[in-house]
Amino acid sequence: MAQSRSVGRRIEAAAVLSTAAIVRRLPLRARIGFGEAVGSLLHAVDRRHRELARTNIALSLGVGADEAARIARRTFRCLGRGFAETLTMSYYRGAALERAVEVEGVEHLRAAYALGKGVVVCSGHIGNWELAGLRQCQLGVPMDYISRPLDNPWLYDRLLQWREAGGVFTHAKHGAVRSALKTLKAGRTLAFVVDQNMTSPPRIFVPFFGRAAATTPTMAHLSLRTGAPIVPAYTIPRDDGTYLLRYLPAIAVPETGDEDAKVRAITLEATRLLEEWIRACPHSWLWLHDRWKTRPGPGEEI
Numbered sequence: 001m002a003q004s005r006s007v008g009r010r011i012e013a014a015a016v017l018s019t020a021a022i023v024r025r026l027p028l029r030a031r032i033g034f035g036e037a038v039g040s041l042l043h044a045v046d047r048r049h050r051e052l053a054r055t056n057i058a059l060s061l062g063v064g065a066d067e068a069a070r071i072a073r074r075t076f077r078c079l080g081r082g083f084a085e086t087l088t089m090s091y092y093r094g095a096a097l098e099r100a101v102e103v104e105g106v107e108h109l110r111a112a113y114a115l116g117k118g119v120v121v122c123s124g125h126i127g128n129w130e131l132a133g134l135r136q137c138q139l140g141v142p143m144d145y146i147s148r149p150l151d152n153p154w155l156y157d158r159l160l161q162w163r164e165a166g167g168v169f170t171h172a173k174h175g176a177v178r179s180a181l182k183t184l185k186a187g188r189t190l191a192f193v194v195d196q197n198m199t200s201p202p203r204i205f206v207p208f209f210g211r212a213a214a215t216t217p218t219m220a221h222l223s224l225r226t227g228a229p230i231v232p233a234y235t236i237p238r239d240d241g242t243y244l245l246r247y248l249p250a251i252a253v254p255e256t257g258d259e260d261a262k263v264r265a266i267t268l269e270a271t272r273l274l275e276e277w278i279r280a281c282p283h284s285w286l287w288l289h290d291r292w293k294t295r296p297g298p299g300e301e302i
Contacts (some may be wrong), residue, residue, distance in 0.1 A: 009151075009152045009153065009154060010154060012152055012155070013152055013154035013155045013158075016087070016155055017155075017158060019087065020087035020088065023084055023087050023088055024087070024088045024090065024091055028241050029241060031084050031085070031088060032081050032084065032085075032241045034084050035077075035080040035081040035082070035083055035084025035085065036077040036078075036080050036081050037080065038080040038083060038084065039076040039077040039078065039079050039080020039081065039083070040073070040076060040077055040080065041080075042076055042079070042080065043072070043073055043076035043077075046288075049288040050072060050076070050288075052287075052288055052290060053072040053075055053076070053287040053288040054068045054069055054072045055068075056287045056288075056291065056292075057071050057072060057075075057282065057287050059209070059211070060209035060210075060211075061209075061279070061282060071282050071283050071287070072287065074282075074283035075282075075283045075284075075285070075286075075287050075288070076288075077283075078237055078283050078284055079286070079288075081128075081237065082127075082128045082130070085128055085130065085131060086128075086130050086159070086162075089130060089131075089134070089162040089163070089165075089166070090162055090165065092131060092134055092166070093165075093166070097131070097134055097135055097138055097166075098135075098138070099242065100131060100135075100241075100242055100243065101131050101132065101134075101135040101235070101242065101243045101244075101245050102242060102243070102244050102245065103135065103139065103244075103245045103246075103247075104244060104245070104246045104247070105246050105247035105248060105249075106139060106247055107247075108231055108247045108248060108249050108250065109121075109136070109139075109141055109189075109231050109233070109247045110141070111250075112229040112231050112250050113141050113187075113189065115227075115229065116187055117184065117187070117226055117227045117228045117229070118183060118184030118185065118186070118187050118188055118189065118190065118226060118228040119141075119184075119188075119189040119190070119228055119229055119230075119231055120184070120189070120190050120192050120219055120222060120223055120228050120229070120230045120231070121136070121143070121189050121190065121191050121192065121230075121231055121232075121233050122192055122193075122194060122219060122230050122231065122232045122233070122251070122270050122273075123191060123192070123193055123194075123232070123233050123234050123274075124193050124194060124195035124234065124274045124277075124278075124285065125193060125195055125196075125285065125286040125289065126195075126234050126235065126274070126277055126278065126281075126284050126285045126286075127234060127235025127236055127237050127243055127281075127284050128235050128237070128243055129191070129193075129235070130163070131235065131243060131245075132233065132234075132235045132243075132245050133145065133163070133166070133168040133191060134163075134166035134167070134168060135245055136189070136245075137166055137167030137168055138166075138167075141189055142167055142169075142188045142189060143167065143168050143169075143188070143189050143190075143191055144168070144169050144170070144171060144179075144183045144188055144189065144190050144191065145163070145168060145169070145170045145171070145191050146170070146171045146172075146173060146176045146179060146180060146190070146191075146192075147170055147171075147172075147173065148172075148173050149172065171183070176218075177218065177222070180218075180222055181222070181225070181226065184222065184226045184228045185226065190222075190228075192218075192219040192222075192230075194215055194216065194219060194267065194270045194271060194274060195208075195274055195285075195286070195289070195291065196216070196289070196291075197213070197214055197289070197290060197291050197292070197293050197294050198214040198215060198216055198294060199214070199293075199294050202216070202217055202218065203215060203216060203217065203294070203300075204217045204263070204264060204267060204301070205296050205300060205301065206264070206267055206268050206271050207268075207271070208271050208274075208275060208291065208292075209275055211292050212292075212295075212296065213271070213291055213292055214294040214296075215267055215271060216267075217263045217264075217267055219266070219267070219270065220262065220263040220264075220266035220267050220270075221259075221263060223253070223266065224253070224259060224262060224263070224266075229250035229251075230250055230251045230266065230270070231247055231248065231249075231250050231251075232247070232248040232251065232270065232273050233245065233246065233247045233248065234246060234274075234277045235284075236277075236280075236281050236284060237281070237284050248273070251266055251269050251270060251273075252269075253266065254266075
């Protein structure tokens, strides 16, 4: 069984990487068109995630079924576009990367980085987070990720190679806090997403589109422990195939209250900003993630 699974993973990796080699040779608009077509196909065949996305959109944005379905279709197309761009990450270097990702508010990032305590770049699964990391490294501000490995180890190794070629380094989720502390103490920046459902502690429940969402408090704890500022950032996909990467001023740390109160205040603000970004560009967020699945257990504050 294990051997057959390994063979299957190798075949899968070979197919994906062969596709990547072909897609890299296409003009920009054709690459984006390919990705959006993949997203449309996924929307057509993946009923479970299609319905989950529609439900999340309708409940969160207060729109009718037709509008929720329209946004869901665009969400899948945006996801497919990101898939194609990830396959062609080696293309995004130098002038090509500058053209692909325009930057606003970089002064906020540089001011935080100049403090020498590392920076937590707070974001979510919105736009293209892979290109955002490459573009930030191009600005001379190194970036580290913490992420769960892909199920396919051969594809994951190639993804790590593409990231590292652009200056982005990845740490496994196992031992994530230790890796994060090491990154920040080295004066690097650490990307941190606050939009994943937390199935187990540590977690806190904060309002997200009017519903309690299980959210990680780790980002706030890391900032308080190290003094690293938290700089919010996100990417907006544009119809011409480019992105806008926007940095905002660092999240203010409350001057009063105990650590738990400060952690909640920081996490609330990060979540509020994410909701604001998503409302401005709804199709750019990962609505097919079951963000509100976990409900509070006994004694968990909402």
